[in-house]
Amino acid sequence: MRKVEICFSPELIHLHSLQGKIVVVVDIFRATSTMVAALANGISEIRTFADLxxxxxxxxxxxxxxxxxNGLTAPGFEMGNSPVAYLNGDYEGRKLAMTTTNGTLAISKSSEADEILIGAFPNLGATIEYLQxxxxxxxxxxxxxxxxxxxEDSLYAGALVKSLEATHEASEDGALAMKALFEKEGHDLKGFLSQASHAKRLQNHNIESDIDFCLTLDLYSIIGKVEKEVLIAIEPH
Amino acid sequence: MRKVEICFSPELIHLHSLQGKIVVVVDIFRATSTMVAALANGISEIRTFADLxxxxxxxxxxxxxxxxxNGLTAPGFEMGNSPVAYLNGDYEGRKLAMTTTNGTLAISKSSEADEILIGAFPNLGATIEYLQxxxxxxxxxxxxxxxxxxxEDSLYAGALVKSLEATHEASEDGALAMKALFEKEGHDLKGFLSQASHAKRLQNHNIESDIDFCLTLDLYSIIGKVEKEVLIAIEPH
Structure with missing residues (x-):
C-alpha cells in the first residue's frame, strides 16, 4: 500500500523526505484556492513571488x-487574492503573476519532490483521482x-487522507490525527472553521464569499501542477 | 478569559511567545509520565540530561x-525509562538523573516561561486544578x-484544552483542533493511540504495562514543576 503523510508547516519540512513522492501544497485561505480558481477559469500559467x-x-x-x-489589493495591482474574482471575467490564455507569503514558501521548499501539486477543496475529487x-x-x-x-490547511489534509484510505496508508501521526478530525468535523467545515484564527481574520475583511468558495467541494476537474516553477492545469486522466 | 495554546514541536517553539505564561511540557511516551511516576513515588528531585x-x-x-x-536500560544504568519501575520500589528521598532526548529539549527550550510544569495523564486533574x-x-x-x-502528546494537549475550557480560551488553531480530536477520541485513548507511530514502537518492545500506565488518568495529586532546572513535586493547592 502507498503511504500518505502530512507536514503541518514549511518550518518542519526538513524533517520529511520528499524524494520519490508527490507533494500536495495547500494554503486554503486563500492562495491555493485562488490558483485553482484562476486555472479553472482560463489562466494558462501562474508564477508565484514572495516579493511584491x-x-x-x-x-x-x-x-x-x-x-x-493587509486585506486590500496592493497599489498598482490588477487583482487581489480573491478566488471569486476569477469566476466572472475573461481570463482565457492570460498569464498570472501572484504574490503570496506562506504559499510561495511551501512551494519553494517542496522542490525535491517528484511532483508538486496545488491542493484546494474546489478540486479535491480531481486531485484524489490523480493521486490514486x-x-x-x-x-x-x-x-x-x-x-x-x-x-483549514490541516482539515484539507485530513480530507485528502480520508479520501485516499483505500489506496494510501496514513503513515505518521499527523495523518492519523487529521483524518480523525475530518471524520468528526468534515460535515460542517464552515461551522468548524469559523472558530479558526485565519477565518476570523478574513471575516474582518468582509470576504464571506471567498470563504464559501474556498470550502466548496469539487467545482472543477482540473489538477494544479507545478512544472519548472510554473503552475499549470492538467487533467486527472 | 485566560488563553491556552499548543506548540506541537520544539522546532516550532520560537514562533510562540513564552513570557508571562505557564508552559506545560509533555512527552507522554514516556519521559514526562516517568517523571510524574517517580516524583509521586518518593523521588525528591529530577535532573534531565540530553547526553547519556x-x-x-x-x-x-x-x-x-x-x-x-534502543528500548533497553543503558549499560551501567540502574533504571530504564519505564514509569512502572517506580511503583514498587523504595525511592523515598532519592535524587534521580534521567537522560531523555525529546523531553529534555522541550524543557530547555521553555526556559523563558514564567513557570514550567511537566504534563502526564496520571496527574492531569491536579495540573488542571493548579492552572485554574x-x-x-x-x-x-x-x-x-x-x-x-x-x-499522544497532542491528545494530552487536547485533553488539557478541553478541561480548561471554562477558564481558558483556545487561542489558536492547534488548540481548537486538538480539543475537537480529544472530544472524538478521548473515550478510548488506548484504542486510538494503538495506531500511533510511537505506540507501535513501544509495543515492539513489549512494554504494554508502560502504555497502560501512561494513559491512566488521575492516579496522583502532585504537580511536576521545574525550579531552576530541577524538577520537583508540588501540591496543587
Missing amino acids: EDCRAMKEQGFLIAGER KKDQDVLIHCAGWKGMFNL | EDCRAMKEQGFLIAGER KKDQDVLIHCAGWKGMFNL
Whole structure:
C-alpha cells in the first residue's frame, strides 16, 4: 500500500523526505484556492513571488498581476487574492503573476519532490483521482500561517487522507490525527472553521464569499501542477 | 478569559511567545509520565540530561541514574525509562538523573516561561486544578518525536484544552483542533493511540504495562514543576 503523510508547516519540512513522492501544497485561505480558481477559469500559467515588487515587475511581460497587503489589493495591482474574482471575467490564455507569503514558501521548499501539486477543496475529487492513479507516496505540505499549524490547511489534509484510505496508508501521526478530525468535523467545515484564527481574520475583511468558495467541494476537474516553477492545469486522466 | 495554546514541536517553539505564561511540557511516551511516576513515588528531585554520559556521571553524586537506548536500560544504568519501575520500589528521598532526548529539549527550550510544569495523564486533574488557580495564560509544549507532531502528546494537549475550557480560551488553531480530536477520541485513548507511530514502537518492545500506565488518568495529586532546572513535586493547592 502507498503511504500518505502530512507536514503541518514549511518550518518542519526538513524533517520529511520528499524524494520519490508527490507533494500536495495547500494554503486554503486563500492562495491555493485562488490558483485553482484562476486555472479553472482560463489562466494558462501562474508564477508565484514572495516579493511584491518582483511580482509587480511581471506586468511588463504581459502578466496579469495579483497582490494584496493587509486585506486590500496592493497599489498598482490588477487583482487581489480573491478566488471569486476569477469566476466572472475573461481570463482565457492570460498569464498570472501572484504574490503570496506562506504559499510561495511551501512551494519553494517542496522542490525535491517528484511532483508538486496545488491542493484546494474546489478540486479535491480531481486531485484524489490523480493521486490514486499514480504509484507514488503522497506528502501533504500545509503552508500554515507564519510557520504555525493552521486549521483549514490541516482539515484539507485530513480530507485528502480520508479520501485516499483505500489506496494510501496514513503513515505518521499527523495523518492519523487529521483524518480523525475530518471524520468528526468534515460535515460542517464552515461551522468548524469559523472558530479558526485565519477565518476570523478574513471575516474582518468582509470576504464571506471567498470563504464559501474556498470550502466548496469539487467545482472543477482540473489538477494544479507545478512544472519548472510554473503552475499549470492538467487533467486527472 | 485566560488563553491556552499548543506548540506541537520544539522546532516550532520560537514562533510562540513564552513570557508571562505557564508552559506545560509533555512527552507522554514516556519521559514526562516517568517523571510524574517517580516524583509521586518518593523521588525528591529530577535532573534531565540530553547526553547519556553526562547522566551517568551523576551517579558519583549519589543520584539514581535512568537511561535507555534502543528500548533497553543503558549499560551501567540502574533504571530504564519505564514509569512502572517506580511503583514498587523504595525511592523515598532519592535524587534521580534521567537522560531523555525529546523531553529534555522541550524543557530547555521553555526556559523563558514564567513557570514550567511537566504534563502526564496520571496527574492531569491536579495540573488542571493548579492552572485554574493561576492568573497566567498556558502554553502546552509537546516534545513530539524527533521534531515531528506526535499523537499522544497532542491528545494530552487536547485533553488539557478541553478541561480548561471554562477558564481558558483556545487561542489558536492547534488548540481548537486538538480539543475537537480529544472530544472524538478521548473515550478510548488506548484504542486510538494503538495506531500511533510511537505506540507501535513501544509495543515492539513489549512494554504494554508502560502504555497502560501512561494513559491512566488521575492516579496522583502532585504537580511536576521545574525550579531552576530541577524538577520537583508540588501540591496543587
